[in-house]
Amino acid sequence: MNIHNMLTLYPAMGYCVPMVINPPELGALEAYKLATSLIVPRPIAWVGSRSKSGVDNLAPFSFFMGVSTQPPSIAISVARGRGGALKDTAVNILATGHFTVSLVSFSHLDAMVSSSLPWPPDVSEFEAVEIPAVAADTVLAPRPAEALATMECRLVHQHDMGSTHLLVGEVSRYHFDPAVIRIDEKGHRVVDLGVLDPIARLGGADYCRIGEVFSAKAQK
């Protein structure tokens, strides 16, 4: 049976006819709206970096994922800004190889959103939004003092994908507010989500917090 026969049989089988969208048909905004409302919820990397001339920068990025635990590594994707220019975060990380990634707690929502405004390169978001900064220990980059969890990162891979830069960082140090770490039933240090209270990005200007949590284990 070919795909066309399958599609015409679908309604009879009680299924909807699938809607097909081919990415080349989409304009840039439509492609952005579709992908950012589909790939959800996304954790938010609040990225601290420093320019070559010493200006501290802070901006959020939700195209963010963990890629490895040994060594601990994370990836962020920094799209090009208006006119195809690199955003300050990408300029700084590509120039210095250093950055910090903090998780965003609900209590930091307003500061995080304000730090996403397109502040000029010579303006530090830390000063513009009045977010206290502290210097990282192992990398030349700032971190928000009030963040409950931060990873200090060194750039280990970069991939220019045209419209975006994929940047992979290896974690050289974690910083936790002690209240965020609890010991689980097997004695491992894990993050207490109730304390961290992380927010995640959905489509548009929507966000969510952790809701119902349930466990599932594969049965042998």
Ligand SMILES: Cc1cc2nc3c(=O)[nH]c(=O)nc-3n(C[C@H](O)[C@H](O)[C@H](O)COP(=O)(O)O)c2cc1C
């Ligand atoms: C919650 C949130 C998530 C964002 N995620 C991304 C992202 O994944 N990639 C990106 O290029 N921009 C993202 N942005 C937009 C950047 O934060 C914004 O362009 C910012 O001005 C970049 O700052 P910079 O020029 O100082 O690097 C996001 C904004 C918000 C509010």
